[in-house]
Amino acid sequence: MREDPRLRMPLMFITALLVQTTVLSRVRVFDVMPDFMLLVAVAGGITAGPTRGAALGFVSGMLIDLFLPTPLGLSALVFTLVGYWVGIANAGVLRSAWYIPVLTAGTASVAGVVCYALVGSVLGERMINGHLVTIAAVVGVSNAVLAPLAVKLVAWSFGSLKAGTPLSA
């Protein structure tokens, strides 16, 4: 039986959500866990350019927002911007070296965490304190480590689109 390629995208999101809520929330370093849903947005930008990066960021942000106590849409907004900017930044990069996605994921994750805290603070959540430095550092490093895996997962989920449109659209 052949799998339906249209199922790949939803499957990818469910997998990412499960990884984030069950696996990673238990594996904490300095009380901080990796942010896999943010990483999906980053990987979207890396593999498929700004538009799809933004779209993936929007969906993954909305999904994780459903399970967070913060206002709905906060992660969606930040992840959309992150996915878009990673796509723009990666457009000029020749993708030959393995460390490019790793470095991109690390940097973009730090930026995403800081951006999230800033927008959250505007909404009255107490997010900017000494712990933010630790959060940004741990998320940056751990997301960089997980980046190759996330890029593979996201590229697989785009497999359905391979036939018609080029990935860099």
Added chain:
Amino acid sequence: MAVYRRSRRHRFFLVLLALTSVTVLTLDYRGADDGALRAVRQTARDAFAPIQAAADRVVSPVAGVFSTIRDFGDLKSENERLRRQLDEARADAIRGADADRERQGLLQLQGIDYTGGLDSVPARVISTAPTNFQLTITIDRGSDAKVEVGMPVVTAAGLVGRVTEVSKLRSTVLLITDPQSNVGVRLANSGEQGVARGGGSRNPLPLELITTEVPVEVGEPVVTSGLERGLFPPQIPVGQVRSASAAPGALQKDILLDPSVDLLRIEFVRVLFWKPAS
């Protein structure tokens, strides 16, 4: 030209998504949507609950190995410390039981209601919130078990937090260590009132007293004050004074509390059927 048009389309799409996020954010933040978004959120959580529970069953033994390796060095010294504490606690329990009997009698005489008599429902801690910014836990009881927003959550050792979100099968509990948390408390020895704020995970809780000229002893127990319109019923243990110091010339003492519950390792809690007076 083609590049120009393409980047314009990119930007249009980005603005569209960003505006959608901001719209949802605004609606949810202001609560102006008659609970439609809340319903979506609750449905999603309930629908995901069984999948999460199944994945959890697979993951938890593996995660257990990970944390055992990570914490191994601490376990030995912790064991010794716990054994010592157990001895002390046994002695305290005997003294406490006696005092409690006496107190119950006095309370009954005065007709004051006693927190110990509150109805409650036990719950299992499913997970911590999948975020680095909020100190919350998810428990496996929701509105089906009559849990409501605002109810206090405790263990046998003391206060854990209060319920902030409820769906049919799950509830979210804001821990007392979260920076957004405020607990009205009373020093057990002097009876002074104050507010214990969250200081972040693993950090002690800073305590602000209403009056400053109060002797505070290290190790002094602190319980919820249960003042009128408070968020918690009275007499729930919150923690112990870890340190109390005043900088020269300072108007206020810096008092830190150690929570009486080990909030990093709770497995079972009780939700008290008590609602704050609004």
